Amino acid sequence: MIYHTLLKLLTNKNDGSIHRFAQRLTVLFCQLSRLNPIKRSQPTSPVNVMGLQFSNPVGLAAGFDRTGTFLPYSECIGFGFVEIGTINIDATQVLDNTIITTLQNLNKATKYKQKTKHPQQWGISLGSLRNTLDEQTVADYSKGMGLFWLFADYLVINLSRPESDARALKPDLYGLDLFLTNIRHHHKKLNTEYDLSIPLLAKLAIDYRQNESTAEIIQLLKQRGFDGVILAFENWPNIQQIADYLHNLKAQHTDFPFIVVGGIRSTQDSEQLLAAGASLVQIYTALEQQGPVKTRKVIANLVYKE
Ligand SMILES: Cc1cc2nc3c(=O)[nH]c(=O)nc-3n(C[C@H](O)[C@H](O)[C@H](O)COP(=O)(O)O)c2cc1C
Known part of the structure; x- marks a missing residue:
């Protein structure tokens, strides 16, 4: 309630101020929590996905913490994982300040x-x-994998940008396959070089009106040896429709981990998507719109209900 009022008074929908406001409130909330003599434990409900142990299945989606500035704070809300970035790499340029x-x-x-x-x-x-x-785009991602290898528990090739060729109405599946093959080739080389294997995923946007190629792209990811996929549902009318779609997709790819994001606002939404086949779920807008206190409850209620 207070969060909503402040949000309305202090932010403007169109200038990114909601994002900055949510980040500041998150920091404040966590700093105040640290002063609390009765320490609340982090919600834990461990799940094992891609060989990684997650303390709970709810994560913070990419875009909120692009530079890793908020890592200590997103943890205090109870997120079992966080996706840092997207970090855009240009292999032809020296490292920019954001990357450093x-x-x-x-x-x-x-x-x-x-x-x-x-x-x-x-x-x-x-x-x-x-x-x-x-090849140039492959070089960008490959450089990024090398730069962040030692910090990543998993790596994401973000193909969900609206302008990306991967999001075309009818993507060139042959070209996409070649691209994924080359990315995976570099990924394997780094696995060997560091003697440390890091799961590799791709993030795909699933538009409500334009999702015919999704199953085929997931098949390519599996064939090329990716470890999972992040499915970002965009413009879907409601969670039920996402759950129905996900359920069907999962039936075709039972052994392939799905991380699902898009439209999750409540504990029930998370539960519904986990039941429909998501191995993990992510939240973005709910944190901005509802604030850190409510988001902590959404996660904790899911975890403690079991
Ligand atoms: C302002 C904003 C910035 C975002 N930036 C990124 C990004 O850099 N990389 C990415 O993969 N997704 C990005 N996303 C998409 C989110 O990760 C997520 O997929 C999407 O917001 C749907 O989830 P939600 O309904 O919980 O917000 C962004 C979303 C918003 C609203």
């Missing part, structure tokens, strides 16, 4: 993470501002 800041933030947060009892898992979302799926 992100690496520094992750380095700092890693020291804290190593001391934590139920550490959050970190996904690193990688992007390229090129829309094509050619």
Whole structure:
């Protein structure tokens, strides 16, 4: 209630101020929680996905914490994992300030993470501002994988940008397959180089009116050895329709982990999508619109109900 009133008074829908407001409130909430002598434990309801142990199945979606600045705070809300980024890489350029800041933030947060009892898992979302799926774009993602390898619990090739060729009405599946093959080739090389294997996922946008190619793209991801997929549902009328679609898709890909994002506002929404086949779910807008206190409840209610 108070959050809503402040949101209305202090922010404007169109200038990014909602985002900054939610970030500041999240920091404040966590700083105040630390002063509380009765420490609340983090919601835990462990799940194992892609060989990783998640303290609970609800994560913070990409875009909220692009540079890893809010890592200590998103954990205090109770998120079992957080996706940092999207970090856009241009392999033809020297590293820009955003990338350097992100690496520094992750380095700092890693020291804290190593001391934590139920550490959050970190996904690193990688992007390229090129829309094509050619060798240059492969080079961008490959450079990103190498840069963030040692900080990532899992890596995401973000193909959900509206301008990306992967989101075309009828994507060139042959070109996409070649692209995924090349990305996976670099991923395997890094696995060997670091002697440390990091799960690799792709994020796909599933538009309500334009989702004919999804099953085929997931099939390609499986064939090329990706470890899972993030399905970002966009413009869907309600959670029930997402759940129905997801249920059918999962029936075709039972052994492939789905991380599902889009439209989740409540504990019930999360439960519905987990029951329909999501291995993990993510939240973005709910944190901005409802604030950290309510979001903590949404996560805690899911976890403690079991
Ligand atoms: C302002 C804003 C910025 C976003 N930035 C990114 C991004 O950088 N990378 C990404 O993969 N998704 C990004 N997203 C998409 C979210 O991760 C998520 O898929 C989408 O908002 C749907 O989830 P929601 O209904 O819980 O908000 C962004 C979303 C918003 C609203």
